[in-house]
Amino acid sequence: MEVCITSLLRDKGFKVTPQRLAIYNMLSSTRSHPNAEMIFNELQAMYPTMSLATVYKTMEILKEIGLVQVLNAGEDSFRYDAVMTNHPHVRCTECGQVEDVPDINIDAFVNEVSQGTKYQIMGQQFYFHGICPACQRKNSN
Amino acid sequence: MEVCITSLLRDKGFKVTPQRLAIYNMLSSTRSHPNAEMIFNELQAMYPTMSLATVYKTMEILKEIGLVQVLNAGEDSFRYDAVMTNHPHVRCTECGQVEDVPDINIDAFVNEVSQGTKYQIMGQQFYFHGICPACQRKNSN
């Protein structure tokens, strides 16, 4: 992993910096689909001088070299995912957390759309919204 | 239609104004899924004094009374649709137009997700991106 991002950055002419490694390591070891501010806050303790702009610029690079994807979960900010398979997400409208939709294969559905349209489909994004188990419990009290 | 929006506005305590009727009429008679600025530009000729803020405030009201839905097609601005069924859209990454995905029933897919997750699903949004027929032709020249 560490090797992977290092050589990918070098191959594309980007320099390998502690900030970039830290951001990618943080993202690839969480399932929380953080946005830029969450990443910034998380790394604040370890890298007190790092700015939010650096997070944004790093995400741009990581996206370009194919290590992260940008998620649009119907919020006002983007979230990031180091899992590169195209998979749907679900967001809790009460607590705001974004999770993967488990055990879903979207290929059949994507194929059906691809064949039903004259567009040359290059990608897609699916997101659901609802209430997570924890918030459901909280509500029923 | 005209009757519909008029009584819906009145019933919810909103006043019926020329601007609101014009915005809704424009939206319900196009398939282009315009964003606020497109609506504003389109109505500029007929309503030269209308401001962009009025378009936004009107969309908020129309959404609230259930006459329009807000689309997120992976752009930096929202688009609006007077068709209230929840249907997927496809955006051309070259010319930017947003169209309906034809002849697709999403119910089976939505049901599968609903049963596979512990979330209480309240809604969803699907969008595809790719290259439209016109831009494909343009490219192959």
Place this chain on the structure above:
DNA sequence: TTTTTTATAGAAAACGATTATCGAGTAGTT
């Protein structure tokens, strides 16, 4: 290792879509 080159980090300002504020004007009511 030292020097040279080049890209980067971070502070600050800019940006752009959307929202909030406010005073004058208008719709609907009496």
Place this chain on the structure above:
DNA sequence: AACTACTCGATAATCGTTTTCTATAAAAAA
């Protein structure tokens, strides 16, 4: 016509994101 409450449009504010600029760190060359 007069009254009241809502709405319009100009303007400012907001906020996530992007850009600009320059000292500095990383990579390449010597």
